[in-house]
Amino acid sequence: MKTGIEKVLERVQVKTPEEIADCGAVIVCMRVSSGPPAVLSGKSICGRCGEEVWISPSTQEVIHVGAGNPVACLQCVMKELGVELAQ
Numbered sequence: 001m002k003t004g005i006e007k008v009l010e011r012v013q014v015k016t017p018e019e020i021a022d023c024g025a026v027i028v029c030m031r032v033s034s035g036p037p038a039v040l041s042g043k044s045i046c047g048r049c050g051e052e053v054w055i056s057p058s059t060q061e062v063i064h065v066g067a068g069n070p071v072a073c074l075q076c077v078m079k080e081l082g083v084e085l086a087q
């Protein structure tokens with residue numbers, strides 16, 4: 001069974017950093033403080049709140065090229081969508 005986060009990451013069609021910046025895509029990641037990752041992951045920083053988040057190695061390669069930080073933790077994304085997360 002895949003987690004919801006994995007499904008979201010699968011749907012993110014990562015191309016080039018420029019394209020990511022242009023389309024305003026957001027890579028949704030789980031906060032490190034929320035628990036261990038479902039798959040082997042590296043760490044990145046939420047571009048909105050600065051919390052440490054888990055990120056898959058393939059995604060990490062793309063975002064370290066310097067086109068801004070499209071990473072956002074699930075909490076920030078939910079807040080922007082107006083959804084309250086049960087803690």
Ligand SMILES: [Zn+2]
Pocket residue numbers: 046047048049050051072073074075076
């Ligand atoms: Zn955040």
